Amino acid sequence: MPKTADRADRILDAAGELMLRLGYRKVTIEDVARRAHVGKGTVYLHWRTKGELFEALMLRASTGMLTEMAARLRQDPREIQPHRYLRSAFLVIQRDPLLRAAVTADTELLGSLTQSPVRAQEQKIHERYCALVTEHGLVRDDVPHLEYALNAASLGFFTLDSLDAGTPHLDAETTADVLAHTVKHAFEPEGEPDPSSLTSAANEIADLFDALNTTFRERIYGPEDERG
Structure with missing residues (x-):
């Protein structure tokens, strides 16, 4: 029986709802099938194991983020600048509990x-992004271990609230603004970047996101000719 994207999405929606409520370990394929109003065997027509099902769920969340970030980059190449790029990524991630x-x-x-492949792909994106912004002079050339430093600086904005109960709570927009300010002044050179460099770097990252989305969708739904 061919896969259908509509049915797959219904199953993934059910899996997401249950995981957010119960956590991955406690959710069973039977739970997901019941929630999606399909038979257990129907779930296995799409994914062979529970792990594959929930990996597809995480990949689907990633495709949403990649699509939005690619659109931002193509609409305004200045979005490739680290302070703007990380601000936008922070807000997109904050809206999705699975991405968070x-x-x-x-x-x-x-x-x-x-430990899913989603994390590995995110790391590859970050590595390529760091290489591009360095190549195009969008970051200072005196920052040691840039990739590590950017990771450490941005990750703190996601984790601080849960680690330090005494920290004043900021809403997502304010936190994103503070992140952008920190990154701009810690990592970026003074002056305005060359517009052609912005466009070149933005287009390359947007193209990478599009290519990843094609790969991710095939892993989620199967090849195009099997979707029905």
Whole structure:
């Protein structure tokens, strides 16, 4: 029986609702099938194991983020600048509890999914992004271990509230503004960047996001000719 994207999405929606409520470890295929109003065997027509099902769920969350970030980059190449790029990424991630859990490696919610291929792909994106902004002079050339430093600086904005109960709570927009200010003044050179460099770097990252989305969708739904 061919896969259908509509049915797959219904099953993934059910899986997401249950995981957010119960956590990955406690959810069973039977639970997901019942919630999606399909038979257990129907779930296995799409994914062979519970792990594959929930990996597809995480990949689907990533495709939403990649699509939005690519659109931002193509609409305004200045979005490739680290302070703007990380601000936008922070807000997109904050809107999706699955993406937040992936970034913070929330084992309570994700269980073994914290080691999923989604994390590996995110790291590859970050590596390529750091290489591009360095190549185009969008970051200072005196920052040691840039990739590590950017990771450490941005991750703190996702985790501080849960680590330090005494920290004043800021809403997402304010936190994103503070993140952008920090990154701009800590990592970026003074002056305005060359517009052609912005466009070149923005287009390359947007193209990378589009290519990843194609790969991710095939892993989620199967090849195009099987979707029905």
